[in-house]
Amino acid sequence: MAHSEETVHINVLPPDKEKIKKLWMTALWMLIITIVEFIIAFTMDHGQFKVWLFIGLTIVKAAFIVGEFMHLRYEVKVLFWSILIPLVFIVWMLVAFVYEGVAIGNARF
Amino acid sequence: MASTSVATAPGRSEWDGGSSPMGASYGKLMMWFFLLSDAFTFSALLITYGLVRSAHKAFDYTGEFVFSQNYWPVPEKVYEAVPFLEGYALPLVFVGIMTFILIMSSVTMVLAVEAGHRMDRKAVEKWMLWTILGGVAFLSCQAWEWAHFIHGSHHGSAVAEGTTFFGANLVQNQYGPPAFADFFFFITGFHGFHVFSGVCLNFLIYYNTVMGVYDRRGHYEMVEKVGLYWHFVDLVWVFVFTFFYLV
Structure with missing residues (x-):
């Protein structure tokens, strides 16, 4: 960084439009998955398949959170x-x- | 790719602890491993719920569902109340709203982290405030849900000595076996406590940002570390939502 610790002269960078758009898209996907889960909860008969479907969708959501929001995918x-x-x-x-x-x-x- | 770009710390060779092979600072790394251990704690709670539930009889889906001590309740029948809409059966609607609130606060948190990378103090302040608001909103919803669960619905349920019991506590439960209420209190309570500490940490970060601490420090890594914690809280809720409310 070009400035020293004490002089508060901060170089603010412009927003990274691409990155922000990607974050909102991730949020949109998670919202869609949650809505799908709701639809499944009220339309599908109870059974083993339904449980596994919920688990699968949960893992997809978890992967979004850990991979994108927590940035683990890029570590x-x-x-x-x-x-x-x-x-x-x-x-x-x-x-x-x-x-x-x-x-x-x-x-x- | 990233592993080659790690610079050696000044005055230390690579074989003298000079480079960080994981490409993350000590604090961030420790946050990751703390969260891993926390994931085990929450898994233990949720999996124990799975054990106790599978050791109970399940509702067989023949005929109308009624609350009974003889089988595990169907969660969507327990959680169907929404504030201001007393008397309407709206299964899972309120918990859906809570899920939405927490996901949105996770998004605002990651936007705060992004703003921190750019040293944009004003944007960090804005997004941190939204995140705190989301956390407080979630906790308020949970307080309402707990109150409703504890006080019970109008139907009540007969208990052993012949009286009617409304709501639930740790030993009696209108909705089904007492263990169901116990797990509700422990799992959502433990998660709610995480949300509460997250809100406190978020406020601390917000305060430090306003005071210019991170501007003087030259980086906003603290936002990132607390951000990891906040996302984890959201992550746990995703699992609680599935295994407690949906399945």
Whole structure:
């Protein structure tokens, strides 16, 4: 930076139109997905497929937030994978616990 | 690509901690790893909800749905009230509004971060104020929803000793098994507390921006770090919305 710490002479750059437009598009996509989720919630019969559809759409939304808003997609690969790989444990926790829960339910009823 | 562009810190060689292989400052990196650990905490809560729910009987979708202690409630039947529209069944509408508010405040936050990269103090102030407003609006909605959930609807529900119980607390629940209410309080409460601390942090950032702290410092990285936290709060809500309200 050209200026020193104490002199408050700030070089303000103009807005990055391209980047801002992309951010709003991301928001629009998330809004569309949420609306689609609502439509599914009220039109589709309850069942396994519906649950998986919701999970899929949620993961898409999560990818938008983490990738674009939190900027992880553009970070160094080491950082990207350091955050993503540990999430495997969450997947395993989900599988193990729900399996256990169903077993408890079967034993009780 | 980016890994090659990392400059060595002055006075230190690359093998002496001079470069940051992850291309991020210490503070930002620690925020990422804190958020990862927080993701585990929230996952534990939501997955335990999954365990307890799958250990209960589910409503079989034959006939009209009524609240019962014998099966897990259908969430859209529990959350169908909207302020000022008392008596109308509007399933998930209010929680949809809350979701919209939080997503929008995430957008204004990322716009504040973008303005920070450009050293544009006025724009950072503007977008931070919008973000704080979104956070406060969300918390207000949640306060209303909690109040409604606790006080209950007009129908009430018979409890063991033959009286009618309205609403829910940690031991009794009009809408279904008590565990349902417990998870509601713990999961949305824990998330709401995150939103609350996020609003406090956002206000701190706003205050520092107004006072010119980041202009003197020469960069707006604090906006970015707190921005990461705020987006994470939004991220958690996306999962809470799906696993608590939709599924």
